[in-house]
Amino acid sequence: MGENICGYWCKFLLYFKKQSVPSLEERKKYNQEFATSTSFHGVHNVAENSGSAQNSKLRKVIWTTFLLVSIIMASWQVCSRVINYFSWPTTTSVTVQYVENIDFPAITFCNLNRFQTKAVNNLSIAFLLWNIVSAVLQLVSIANDSTDMQEIANFLNLNQNFSIKEFTRDYGFYLNKSTLLKCSFFGYPCYPEDFKHVFTEYGNCYTFNYPMYPLKKRITNSGRGLSLLFNIKQTEFTDDPSLGFVDAGISFIIHSPKIPPRFDGLGLHCPAGMHAYVSMRQFKTIIQEHPWGECNPALKLQFHEVYNTYGCLQECKSHYIQNLCGCVPFLLPGGGKECDLQQLYNCVPNALYTIEKSEFCSVGTYNATCPVPCEETDFPATISYSTFPSGKAAEFLTSKLRKSAAYLRNNLVYIDIKYHELNYKITKQQKALSFSELLSDIGGQLGLFCGASMITIIEIIEFLFANFYWMCIFLLVKTPSIPRWTNNQSKHGKDIQEC
Structure with a gap:
C-alpha cells in the first residue's frame, strides 16, 4: 500500500x-x-x-x-x-371545485345497544368481554377491578369454547326488514342486502356503499341522498346501564369507501324518537411529501386499498400482537391465527400495554410509524333534529306497524343524509420554492x-x-x-x- x-x-x-x-x-x-x-x-x-x-x-x-x-x-x-x-417552506391553497355529479361516501351504522338481553343469563360478562376485545381499536389496555377479572376468569373456565366473535355476530344488533323499516337512495329503494356487515367497537355494524359492491353510487343533485328508518328495538337490545351504557339510538360515521370506519368518539348520533337531517360536504386534503410535509408516498398497507392513518395503526397493532401472542384479534386485519378467548383475556391486554408504553405504533410526523397520508378525504357534516313521529305520523305508523305511539317514539330513528352542494373543497399543501x-x-x-x-x-x-x-x-x-x-x-x- x-x-x-x-x-x-x-x-x-x-x-x-x-x-x-x-x-x-x-x-x-x-x-x-x-x-x-x-x-x-x-x-x-x-x-x-x-x-x-x-x-x-x-x-x-x-x-x-x-x-x-x-x-x-x-x-x-x-x-x-x-x-x-x-427550510422547506410551503404554502397552502384552498380551491372549491364544482362538479355535475359527485361520489357518495360510505356510511356505517351501529346500534348504541350492542347485545340482546336474552343472549346469556349474565349479560354483564358479555359486556366486559367485549370491552376487552374492543380495546384493540383504541390502543388502550383494560383496567377492571379484581372482582370483574375473577368473574370473567370463572366464566371462561366454565365456557372454554365460548367465542365472543360468534356471540356478537349471533346476539348483537342485526339488520333485516324488522330493524330497517325504510331505505331509499336518491329516490330508489335499497334493502338490508345492500349493507355490508362489519365489526366495530359497537359490535355488529353495517356499511352502506361498501367498496366491494359493484354498484358505484353517485349523486347528481344536492338535497337528495340516503334516507333510512331504523327500529332499534330497545326492549330487545339493552346494554347494562351500570357499565355506562345509558343511551339509545343509532351511531353512524361518514367515511371514504376505501378506508375502514373509525368511531372512537368521532361518530354522529341520532337518538330514538328523532328525525336527523345530515348535511355533509367533501373535503380533500393533499399534503406534500417529506421534507416539505410529513407524508411518505412510498408507504403501502397490506390489508387496505389506500394508505390511511387508522388502517396503518390497525396493521401495526396486528403485527405486534401476533408477535407477542401468536394470534390476531378478529377486530384487526391480519392473516395469522385468530385469538381465542383465553388469549384475548390473558395476552392481548398485556400486549396492548407494551405497545402503548413503548410507543411502537406512533402517529403524526414523518418519522412516526404511521405518518399522515399524502391525500385523504373527509366528510364534515352538520346535523339538526326534529321530533319523530309527529301526531299525524304516529297515527299512520301505529296502524301500519301495529305498534303504539309510545313504542314508536322509544324505538324509531329516522335519518336523512345528503350533500349540501355539488362541490368539494381541496386544501393543497404546495412547495413555496422549487x-x-x-x-x-x-x-x-x-x-x-x-x-x-x-x-x-x-x-x-x-x-x-x-x-x-x-x-x-x-x-x-x-x-x-x-x-x-x-x-x-x-x-x-x-x-x-x-x-
Missing part, C-alpha cells in the same frame, strides 16, 4: 517537473486579460488605467469599493435564498448586483484553476531542497531521487 502511494507521488512530482512556471510578467498579463475580458461587471474598471495617475488611482478605489459591496450583497442574498430553500425557482432567484441576484451568469461562473472557475495550477508548480517543484535528511526521511528522499 505504501509503495503504491509513493509511486503515485513520484509520478505526480515528475509531471510537475516537466512544467515551467510562467514568469511574473506572463501572470500579470493573464490576470490583466481576464479582468478586461470577463463578463463579471465592474472588474475591468478596476484593472484599466485611464486619465492621470491620481484620477486613475481614485477611480480604482471607488470601483473596488463598489465591486466589494456588490459581491457582499450578492453573497448575502444568495445565502439567504439557499437557507430559505432548505429548485428551478431557487436557481432563477440566485441568477437574478447575481445579475442584479454583479451582472454575473453561468458563463461568468465558469470563467471565474477557470481563472482560479489556472492560478492554483501555477501555485502547485511553484510550491512542489521550485522550492529549494533541504540539504540534510533525517534517518526516517532518507529512504523517502532516495525514492524521489530515483524517480
Whole structure:
C-alpha cells in the first residue's frame, strides 16, 4: 500500500517537473486579460488605467469599493435564498371545485345497544368481554377491578369454547326488514342486502356503499341522498346501564369507501324518537411529501386499498400482537391465527400495554410509524333534529306497524343524509420554492448586483484553476531542497531521487 502511494507521488512530482512556471510578467498579463475580458461587471474598471495617475488611482478605489459591496450583497442574498430553500417552506391553497355529479361516501351504522338481553343469563360478562376485545381499536389496555377479572376468569373456565366473535355476530344488533323499516337512495329503494356487515367497537355494524359492491353510487343533485328508518328495538337490545351504557339510538360515521370506519368518539348520533337531517360536504386534503410535509408516498398497507392513518395503526397493532401472542384479534386485519378467548383475556391486554408504553405504533410526523397520508378525504357534516313521529305520523305508523305511539317514539330513528352542494373543497399543501425557482432567484441576484451568469461562473472557475495550477508548480517543484535528511526521511528522499 505504501509503495503504491509513493509511486503515485513520484509520478505526480515528475509531471510537475516537466512544467515551467510562467514568469511574473506572463501572470500579470493573464490576470490583466481576464479582468478586461470577463463578463463579471465592474472588474475591468478596476484593472484599466485611464486619465492621470491620481484620477486613475481614485477611480480604482471607488470601483473596488463598489465591486466589494456588490459581491457582499450578492453573497448575502444568495445565502439567504439557499437557507430559505432548505427550510422547506410551503404554502397552502384552498380551491372549491364544482362538479355535475359527485361520489357518495360510505356510511356505517351501529346500534348504541350492542347485545340482546336474552343472549346469556349474565349479560354483564358479555359486556366486559367485549370491552376487552374492543380495546384493540383504541390502543388502550383494560383496567377492571379484581372482582370483574375473577368473574370473567370463572366464566371462561366454565365456557372454554365460548367465542365472543360468534356471540356478537349471533346476539348483537342485526339488520333485516324488522330493524330497517325504510331505505331509499336518491329516490330508489335499497334493502338490508345492500349493507355490508362489519365489526366495530359497537359490535355488529353495517356499511352502506361498501367498496366491494359493484354498484358505484353517485349523486347528481344536492338535497337528495340516503334516507333510512331504523327500529332499534330497545326492549330487545339493552346494554347494562351500570357499565355506562345509558343511551339509545343509532351511531353512524361518514367515511371514504376505501378506508375502514373509525368511531372512537368521532361518530354522529341520532337518538330514538328523532328525525336527523345530515348535511355533509367533501373535503380533500393533499399534503406534500417529506421534507416539505410529513407524508411518505412510498408507504403501502397490506390489508387496505389506500394508505390511511387508522388502517396503518390497525396493521401495526396486528403485527405486534401476533408477535407477542401468536394470534390476531378478529377486530384487526391480519392473516395469522385468530385469538381465542383465553388469549384475548390473558395476552392481548398485556400486549396492548407494551405497545402503548413503548410507543411502537406512533402517529403524526414523518418519522412516526404511521405518518399522515399524502391525500385523504373527509366528510364534515352538520346535523339538526326534529321530533319523530309527529301526531299525524304516529297515527299512520301505529296502524301500519301495529305498534303504539309510545313504542314508536322509544324505538324509531329516522335519518336523512345528503350533500349540501355539488362541490368539494381541496386544501393543497404546495412547495413555496422549487429548485428551478431557487436557481432563477440566485441568477437574478447575481445579475442584479454583479451582472454575473453561468458563463461568468465558469470563467471565474477557470481563472482560479489556472492560478492554483501555477501555485502547485511553484510550491512542489521550485522550492529549494533541504540539504540534510533525517534517518526516517532518507529512504523517502532516495525514492524521489530515483524517480
